Amino acid sequence: MYMDMCLNEEQPEELDEDSTAADRKYYNDWWRANRMAKNVIRGTISDTIRSCMVELELAIDFMDAIRQKFKECSKAEGARLSRKLHELKFNGTGNIRTHLMQLEEINNKLRDLQMGVNDAQVVHIALESLLAEYGNLKSNYNSQKEKWEIDELISICVNEQDRILKDQKEKAPATSVNLVGKYKGKRDITLRPKKNKFKKDGKKACLPAAATENLQKVKCFFCKKVGHIKKNCDGFKRWMVKKGFAKQEGTSKA
Template identity: 30%
Template sequence: MCAYTVSSDTLFALIVLILFIVYFKVTFSVNNNMVTIEVLNGSNFKKWKEDIEFAMEMAEVDLSLVTDKPRDLTVTSIDDEKLVHAFWMKSNCICLLSMRRSILDHLKGGLPTDCTAKELMTAISERYRVSSNADIGSLMQVLFNMKYDGNGGVRDYVIRIVDYQTKLKALKVDLPDTCIVHQALNTLPPEFSIIKTKYNSQDEPWSINDLISRVVAEDEKLKKKKCQVALYVAGSNSHKGKKSKTYINKVAHGTTKCNTRVFRKV
């Protein structure tokens, strides 16, 4: 029998991995589809709800999340009603199991047990409901404090600004495209001053697509210019190095005369 020893670092890594699997995500098979859901821990309800809805829809068992329970079957029920009823019951069972399995145990207290998947989602949503005013304030703060730092590309930066505009619109705060264009241009670094001046000198406003195409084109020009400058500097340094090296070699071999002064002691 072989004895294996585990270092403290390895043991710690294994514990972290186990905690991650248990407390952060669950992965299981639904209708032969592997789905991963972030575990509801009390502060990530929005992400958890999105994961549940996406996973159930991808597995084609989300019927019970979006519809109420159908009427009970009777002797007069037709085949279509029986088919819908059977599919809904299966969907409800899978959705309930998926939801309850992805919630930490101490958060399950007070939640209804004899209910449909749609009713359970409604109950959980009520528990973690956040004021729309708080959402608006948070989104506005992020939007108007954004600055382009060069990471991710200027196209992605503008799209992120538009994403906040869309989220605010869903909360009935409709920011016009002209406001978004101004915000995007004003938060670009000084290197984009040419395109800012061009926009301010025109009377016709730009659309979001116009903005994206123009700033991306300007970004490409700036990158190309920086590349050319870098190549020029590298070439200049290389040329200077060659001249210096050649001069030194000539002096060493006596092919170049050096002006030297001989000082005699008087």
């Protein structure tokens, strides 16, 4: 038994005394499939749709009632599809085959509404939806007397896209590779006294009052004393030499 039995097979008649065993089996299977189909429909629609629907006895009638809720006016739908057919453009990304097949699908929907165009017009619309890079393809089509079929256009456009992508790849600048690795050895750090920028005529110039006041607020993160920063701390310099991270000035390498 399949769940779509209630959608494809006719509804059985009510059982009576003359019903055979095959009639009873068909009756039970059909109504069981109907219940299963309704459970699937009930579980797939949203709460908003379910609250405004009257659940019918037959699954096929239940589906038709839902379809009527989303039924669109044929004129409005045709106008929307026609506008989409002429405004849909290929932006160069993705597969051009998918773009052309999407245009064909839209035109098929318009034909169902008796508003579609012929294949030659679809080919013209498809060519106008392409980028300027496909200008040679458009010129080639306009110079020929024969008209292309839609399937022929798709094949030609796919080959043209492959050619364009190949040309872009060849024209792309080569990426330079840095073969010089970074030096990972231990750096030779030697503590040297910082040059005083405030010296004048061999004498240390006086700091401005604002700078002196700010210096009094500075706190060393190493010795926790006020008046200097960590890199100028004598205790930090001695600790660096002790740990081997720096060499005391005046010592020579072994």
